[in-house]
Amino acid sequence: xxxxxLAGGIGGARFxxxxxxxxxxxxxxxxxxxxxxxxxxxxxxxxxxxxxxYTLGNGIDEEQGWGRAKETHVVKEELAAYGxxxxxxxxxxxxxxxxxxxxxxxxxxxxxSQITQALCARWQPGVRLLPMSDDRCETHVVIEDERxxxxxxxxxxxxxxxxxxxxxxxxxxxxxxxxxxxGVLEAIExxxxxxxxxxxxxxxxxxxxxxxxxxxxxxxxxxxxxSPIIGGAPVRGMADACLTAIGVETTAQxxxxxxxxxxxxxxxxxxxxxGVALDGVRVLARPILMHDAEAAADIARTALDLAQELRK
Ligand SMILES: C[C@H](OP(=O)(O)O)C(=O)O
Numbered sequence: 001x002x003x004x005x006l007a008g009g010i011g012g013a014r015f016x017x018x019x020x021x022x023x024x025x026x027x028x029x030x031x032x033x034x035x036x037x038x039x040x041x042x043x044x045x046x047x048x049x050x051x052x053x054y055t056l057g058n059g060i061d062e063e064q065g066w067g068r069a070k071e072t073h074v075v076k077e078e079l080a081a082y083g084x085x086x087x088x089x090x091x092x093x094x095x096x097x098x099x100x101x102x103x104x105x106x107x108x109x110x111x112x113s114q115i116t117q118a119l120c121a122r123w124q125p126g127v128r129l130l131p132m133s134d135d136r137c138e139t140h141v142v143i144e145d146e147r148x149x150x151x152x153x154x155x156x157x158x159x160x161x162x163x164x165x166x167x168x169x170x171x172x173x174x175x176x177x178x179x180x181x182x183g184v185l186e187a188i189e190x191x192x193x194x195x196x197x198x199x200x201x202x203x204x205x206x207x208x209x210x211x212x213x214x215x216x217x218x219x220x221x222x223x224x225x226x227s228p229i230i231g232g233a234p235v236r237g238m239a240d241a242c243l244t245a246i247g248v249e250t251t252a253q254x255x256x257x258x259x260x261x262x263x264x265x266x267x268x269x270x271x272x273x274x275g276v277a278l279d280g281v282r283v284l285a286r287p288i289l290m291h292d293a294e295a296a297a298d299i300a301r302t303a304l305d306l307a308q309e310l311r312k
Contacts, residue, residue, distance in 0.1 A: 167241065282310060
């Protein structure tokens, strides 16, 4: 069986670990969000791709959910001693090596998809990890503060401001001319089923769906999604701040409607959201809180079973 999954960072990666355990014989292609990518200190940082790679490769800081286990921060301290900005983004020493390798390869002319493959040769994530696009497209956030109305990089809003200043809108800069990375459309075409993890529906999954061609390629496929919202609150992260910015309620119902019944065939919600309904979508209410790896595997198994049942 060939499974395609779209994934953001922490939530996506934890779900994918469950998916891999639930379908050990399947080939899994993960299309990763690169809208969060940022250039820092001259290095290209791909937070979501790395979170997936480290989590599935057993190198993640489990507690934090991002960055490397057993991390140290000497380089960050040294940069701060020089007064180098930004100081709000916490890159660890081990993590720096990944960004140095990536940046060196970019400089040498390799596309991000090939670089990701090279990095994964070390981490052996057990899935094929593809960036959504080799073309640079970055999420920017329009805010208004004491300095007036302006657009800032998504990471500045998310990490430095902790989404405390309301987002007025998001702009995926560069998406108009972006193409899906090599292998993305082929993987979707060959997929038996597509599973959407409980990743952020706006700035993770929503971003991937904006890359020209990806959403259209998914429409004829059997797609089952896991709601990122339980009982009116995000499972984790700050999806509520993102949904509010685009005028969508923080409910499992509203996220399903945002994705739409043309895209979604099956929707897994928590038991307290059992009233969710949309024409053309099979809604299943089950425990969907990923409190540990086993729970993630159970949820993935339920999503896969539903997808098999609904398979077009
Ligand atoms: C919900 C979100 O998941 P992601 O979009 O990072 O997969 C998060 O973990 O903050």
